[in-house]
Amino acid sequence: MTCNVFPQNPPDTIPPFLVMESDEYFPEEGDPFIEEDHEYEEGEFVQQFDAATLSKMTPFEIYSAIWDTARINPYGLDMKLKNDTTLLTLWRNPNADYSHPTCGDVTSEFGMRGHRYHYGIDLDLETGDAVLSAFEGTVRIAKYSPSYGYYVIVRHPNGLETLYAHLSRILVKSGDKVKAGDLVGLGGNTGRSRGSHLHFEIRFLGQQIDPRQVIAFENYSCKSQLLPICSSTFQYQHVVSEHKAKAGNSKYYRVKKGDTLSKIARKHNISVKKLCKLNKISTRTKLSAGRKLRVN
Numbered sequence: 001m002t003c004n005v006f007p008q009n010p011p012d013t014i015p016p017f018l019v020m021e022s023d024e025y026f027p028e029e030g031d032p033f034i035e036e037d038h039e040y041e042e043g044e045f046v047q048q049f050d051a052a053t054l055s056k057m058t059p060f061e062i063y064s065a066i067w068d069t070a071r072i073n074p075y076g077l078d079m080k081l082k083n084d085t086t087l088l089t090l091w092r093n094p095n096a097d098y099s100h101p102t103c104g105d106v107t108s109e110f111g112m113r114g115h116r117y118h119y120g121i122d123l124d125l126e127t128g129d130a131v132l133s134a135f136e137g138t139v140r141i142a143k144y145s146p147s148y149g150y151y152v153i154v155r156h157p158n159g160l161e162t163l164y165a166h167l168s169r170i171l172v173k174s175g176d177k178v179k180a181g182d183l184v185g186l187g188g189n190t191g192r193s194r195g196s197h198l199h200f201e202i203r204f205l206g207q208q209i210d211p212r213q214v215i216a217f218e219n220y221s222c223k224s225q226l227l228p229i230c231s232s233t234f235q236y237q238h239v240v241s242e243h244k245a246k247a248g249n250s251k252y253y254r255v256k257k258g259d260t261l262s263k264i265a266r267k268h269n270i271s272v273k274k275l276c277k278l279n280k281i282s283t284r285t286k287l288s289a290g291r292k293l294r295v296n
């Protein structure tokens with residue numbers, strides 16, 4: 001199957017100031033579990049109802065009642081508590097209602113990656129390649145964050161939102177209406193990124209779901225017309241909590257110049273053997289300053 005979803009040609013050149021060096025992040029052995037964190041910034045926030053009214057509304061009504069151009073997940077819903085199954089309609093016309101965002105191979109899956117949870121799927125691309133909205137919707141957020149780089153969130157009427165990150169250039173603004181296949185930006189390597197790729201997320205009422213539940217990446221198409229969503233869609237959040245709890249009990253020490261394994265072991269009241277085992281290193285491992293070692 002071929003991927004021919006580029007209805008628009010990207011511009012030939014990208015202003016160089018928009019192609020930023022990435023703040024590379026390489027998870028290391030011994031890094032504590034870190035959740036992908038995204039800052040809260042200034043932006044427009046419209047909430048039509050007060051907290052008491054919101055508490056009586058269904059999740060879907062809350063989704064519709066909040067419009068926030070700053071916070072990635074402003075809805076405050078815990079989907080693990082969802083006690084029914086929602087069948088979402090993903091398309092009516094399979095040839096027009098879905099567009100693959102970019103045709104590169106999947107290079108990283110949704111799930112644990114090193115000591116972080118990866119809440120999206122990475123797709124290979126070259127800086128400057130077109131990135132297209134997967135479904136029809138309204139651009140809610142289009143801005144820069146240190147972790148996502150230049151990113152766009154498109155809100156779709158069925159409760160899904162799609163997020164496109166590490167762009168070299170944003171080509172839409174908050175409030176823009178887009179159709180499936182409309183250009184939202186150009187692929188890049190901005191934010192915390194290792195090489196040009198698209199970090200693609202799908203969220204339901206604010207919380208990420210595995211994009212593979214929605215999309216058959218090998219066929220560049222939706223898996224099915226209807227998508228069932230229930231609490232088990234969000235079961236992965238228990239894995240995240242477990243890793244967080246584990247990490248919370250671990251202590252780490254950052255190696256300083258002149259440190260040796262025995263010095264560090266003595267300082268933390270453990271044997272060199274245990275220190276090596278905890279960090280999967282040998283007694284001959286050369287320690288460089290700045291490296292984090294687990295010490296309990």
Ligand SMILES: [Zn+2]
Pocket residue numbers: 108118120121122198199200
């Ligand atoms: Zn990613």
